[in-house]
Amino acid sequence: MKLTLKIWRQAGPKAKGQMVDYPVDGISEDMSFLEMLDVLNDKLILEGQEPIAFDHDCREGICGACSLFIDGRPHGPGRHITTCQLHMRRFKDGDVIHVEPWRAKAFPVIKDLVVDRSAFDRIQQAGGFVSVNTNGNLVDANAIPVPKADADKAFDAATCIGCGACVAACPNSSAMLFVSAKVSQFALLPQGRAEAKERALNMVDQMDAEKFGNCSNIGACEIECPKDISLENIARLNREYLGAAVSKEEGPPVPFHKPKQA
Amino acid sequence: MSTLDSKVPDGPLDKQWAHHKEHLRLVNPANKRRIDIIVVGTGLAGASAAASLAEMGYNVKSFCYQDSARRAHSIAAQGGINAAKNYPNDGDSIYRLFYDTLKGGDYRSRESNTWRLAEVSANIIDQCVSQGVPFARDYGGLLDNRSFGGALVSRTFYARGQTGQQLLLGAYSALMRQVGKGKVKMYDRHEMLDLVLVDGKARGIIARNLVTGQIERHGAHAVLLCTGGYGNVFFLSTNAMGSNVTAAWKAHKRGAYMANPCYTQIHPTCIPVSGDHQSKLTLMSESLRNDGRIWVPKKKEDAVAIQQGKKKGSDIAEDDRDYYLERRYPSFGNLVPRDVASRAAKERCDAGFGVNKTGEAVYLDFGSAFERYGKMEANVHHIENPSKEKILELGKQVVSAKYGNLFDMYENIVGENPYEHPMKIYPAVHYTMGGLWVDYNLQSTIPGMYVLGEANFSDHGANRLGASALMQGLADGYFVIPYTIADQLAGEIRTGPIKTDTSEFDEAEKHVRDRIEQLLNTKGTEPVDHFHKRLGKAMWEYCGMTRTAAGLQKGIEEIRKIREDFWKNVRVPGKADEFNQELEKAGRVADFLELGELMCKDALHRNESCGGHFREEYQTEEGEALRDDNNFAYVGAWEWKGDPGTAELHKEALTFTVLQLSQRSYK
CATH class of the missing domain: 3.50.50.60 (FAD/NAD(P)-binding domain)
Known part of the structure; x- marks a missing residue:
């Protein structure tokens, strides 16, 4: 098939970007969207032009590297897939396709369609873990039974791939779905309860410091999440956060966590 | 040496x-x-x-x-991840995990390392659970296990797919x-x-x-x-x-x-290649072989009809299906190790029984699993005399709960519903x-x-x-x-911080910069992928699932040619001091072009078949890998001497104190 691509080009973080038109031909419907871009890039290289920079790695929907905003939707049309799992059979001959990077203050553009998502790593550093050192003498794994329903919900939250589609989908660029998925995973498991309060408070602090916006319950994040992370997690985060904030004064002091500068 | x-x-x-x-x-x-x-x-x-x-x-x-x-x-x-926990009480132990791993590796691993791996395996599960890794659990809240290829016990811990x-x-x-x-x-x-x-x-x-x-x-x-x-x-x-x-x-x-x-x-269960544009292959987890049965048509005419699109897998009657793994390996069946399963698929496809238009695919069929699980569910829910449709519906629900994400992934890539049509798979690296x-x-x-x-x-x-x-x-x-x-x-402890303003760092940095300059200044006519694809084809053909001495020699010549061509004709756009993905790729492919030759050289020197290394000259009458323990029970370690072709071989003899070396059998 024949298509017209309108792609965001931006030479560097400080450069001014713009949409540029690229006609492509001979696209097979079995190609993935990124394979279509590979074809275009090889053509650009042979024509002496700069290929289009975009993030990608596993190309099977699990690493979370790919990140395109296609026709106004993170990861393009279709639900529960990442851009690398988007195949050209979803498009028709003659389509005009718009391709942009994630747009959020906390995700500055590095080049073309590549953005910096290190804010997510810093949020994780603020509390997205259970404080257990490597140790060959821990209790036997089956000494900590976890009700199946809790384990399943924790898994559903833990399946987040950290791609940032939730932020890109949100009109306020909120990272609540991402943060709530991590907080929920640990809040639902006995292993994570000991630090639940500090975790909720510290991760939310860091999220604010990174300049993500507030959640206004629009729900676009859930619709666009390639891993179907539920809004229920945001409700759980709110409960965890509120409970932690209220009990902060009476309970043991929360360790001082200074959000890192982005 | x-x-x-x-x-x-x-x-x-x-x-x-x-x-x-x-x-x-x-x-x-x-x-x-x-x-x-x-x-x-x-x-x-x-x-x-x-x-x-x-x-x-x-x-x-x-x-x-x-x-x-x-x-x-x-x-x-x-x-999943193996561990000798023996939670299902099916007789697992450190020794059995060690034994399966060593045998699975066709007696070419270092015994002591393999033992240690089995020994610490249980600690890994404890560690991960403490970290909050949400492994699959049963209704009692305890950890669930499943079985995997090459083993007769269930020791694999997992978190869905x-x-x-x-x-x-x-x-x-x-x-x-x-x-x-x-x-x-x-x-x-x-x-x-x-x-x-x-x-x-x-x-x-x-x-x-x-x-x-x-x-x-x-x-x-x-x-x-x-x-x-x-x-x-x-x-x-x-x-x-x-x-x-x-x-x-x-x-x-x-x-x-x-x-x-x-x-x-070469992993047996991957989604087959669809065309030249393909950039990568997608694996379908081996766990699918727990419930899926692998087959091709028994009759050549059925296979040809399928290849031409005139018939579908579901049109082939049960008696006309060749469940070739179950036929050849009755005791392990669909759960033979990966190298064995892959070669068996290649053997059937080479013989003309492949089931897609390229003739390079076999079926992975969940029909019997739908039925088996469906009946079980009907019992659990006290459904008397369930209809065939009801059984199928219930069975599909169970399979979906176990492997749903893999089925979805398949449908996305292939554009065909695997709940209705058997999956098509083929081995991939x-x-x-x-x-x-x-x-x-x-x-x-x-x-x-x-x-x-x-x-x-x-x-x-x-x-x-x-x-x-x-x-x-x-x-x-x-x-x-x-x-x-x-x-x-x-x-x-007395060394102090390592200084980086030394002649050794100067030399290494210069080396790196020179190579980048060389890549950028070649200014040839073909993009990096062009060379990578050519290298890949040569490797797959000459150093893939099966190898021959003549083929490997040809492969070495071919790779040398591609390498020469690369350094004359590669075109890497952009500059060194910027975000440049083509430059990254170019550096990696340049190294693959050297490694590929060494792989062929190693395969050529190893005049035996073992595990994933199958030399057609060395096989049993039944087509299984034929080792030569007298001459090749060693690790072949290559030392760089300026060019992959001149690499020098060093040997580490492999000794086995616990297990007797024997012909691997999964029959």
Whole structure:
């Protein structure tokens, strides 16, 4: 098939970007969207032009590297897939396709369609873990039974791939779905309860410091999440956060966590 | 030719590791703070090692080429992780896990390493559960297990079809905790481009900042390579697009021996190739073989009709289906090891029984599983005399709960509903058992440089069993390296910080810069992918699932030609000091072009068949791999001598004290 691509080009973080038109031909419907871009890039290289920079790695929907905003939707049309799992059979001959990077203050553009998502790593550093050192003498794994329903919900939250589609989908660029998925995973498991309060408070602090916006319950994040992370997690985060904030004064002091500068 | 010292401890196999640990030197906590360690790669091995070493008090610098440590390709592992816990009470033990792994590897792994792997396997599960890894559980809240290829017990722990993801995120969270504490300094979007040796010891690396293009020097008292496998030498593989051999290859050129590079794992259950545009292949977890049955038509005319699109799999009557794995291997059936399953698929397709338009696909059919589970569910829900449709419906629900994400993935890629039509699969390059040679302490032939996970060669012999890669990556990172590295570092407490303004760093940096200039200044006529695809085709044809001496010789000539052509005609756009993805690719493909030749050379020298290395000249009458234990029971480790063609072979003899060497049988 024949298509017209309108792609965001931006030479560097400080450069001014713009949409540029690229006609492509001979696209097979079995190609993935990124394979279509590979074809275009090889053509650009042979024509002496700069290929289009975009993030990608596993190309099977699990690493979370790919990140395109296609026709106004993170990861393009279709639900529960990442851009690398988007195949050209979803498009028709003659389509005009718009391709942009994630747009959020906390995700500055590095080049073309590549953005910096290190804010997510810093949020994780603020509390997205259970404080257990490597140790060959821990209790036997089956000494900590976890009700199946809790384990399943924790898994559903833990399946987040950290791609940032939730932020890109949100009109306020909120990272609540991402943060709530991590907080929920640990809040639902006995292993994570000991630090639940500090975790909720510290991760939310860091999220604010990174300049993500507030959640206004629009729900676009859930619709666009390639891993179907539920809004229920945001409700759980709110409960965890509120409970932690209220009990902060009476309970043991929360360790001082200074959000890192982005 | 020299012999290699594996430093395997004395004593009986089951006492070696405990005894060895007790006698290794230690570094006191205050001195740990004076020691710097570089860890390259943040997959299961790298992330677990970096986090563990930082927890112990060392200063760690962690490098990855991805934009976040969480994206390393361990994330894509689907099926599970083995551990000798014996929770299902089916008779598992350290010995049995060791036995299955050694036999699965066709007796080409180092016995002591394999034993240690089995020994620490149970600790890994405890560690991961404490970290909050959400493994699958049964209704009693305890951990669930499933079975995997090459084993007769259920010892595989799993988290739906995303076990690698959950384990990696566990190790990543431990790593992020240390980054937050300042004990690990993270360098993402950085690629190691050379190893720096000072007085024969690994003392640092040269890395390129992939965002700015800046070339950086990093010094340390020890360097750990946890950089994964080199399957992308085949262009098409299940590896991530960025997975590469560069860090390991640079170390090889600085003196680290490359061991058994020809041992490649071709995974039997992948989605078949659809066309020339294809950039990668997608794996369908081996766990599907628990419930799926593999078949092709019995009659040639049916196969031809399917290839021409005139018939579908569902049109073939039960009696006209050839469940060839169950036929050939009644005791293991669909759960034979990967190398055996892959070759059997190739054999049927080569004979003309393939089931798609290219003739290179076989069916993976869940029809009987739908029925079996459906009947079970009907009983559970007290449905009397359920209709056939009801059974199918219930059965599909059960299968969906177990493998739903894999079925969805298949439908996305192929555009066909696998609940209605049997899946089509074909073998694809997946894992490389070969890698940098290491001793029992995981130290390479370069003092101070250690190699962990898939990047080393040691534990899987000539074929890796399913659910053992995750086990090895985490065993190396959590439970082996923290002990063994101290023995060397105990001698470094007075060394002081490693200076990077020395002639050794100057030389290495110049080397890196020159190569980048050369790539950019070639200004040829073809993009990097053009050469990579040609290399991949040559590797698949001559050094793929089966090999011959004549083919390998041809392969070597072909690869040399492609390499020459590459350095004359490659076109790399852009500049060195900017974000330049084509430049990254070019450097990696240049290294693959050298590695490919060494792989062929290794395959050519090994005049036997074992595991994933199948030489057509050496097979039993029934078409199984025929080993030659008298002449080839050794690790072949290659030393770089300026060109892959002139690499020199060193041998480490493999001795087996517990198991008798025997012909592997899964019949």
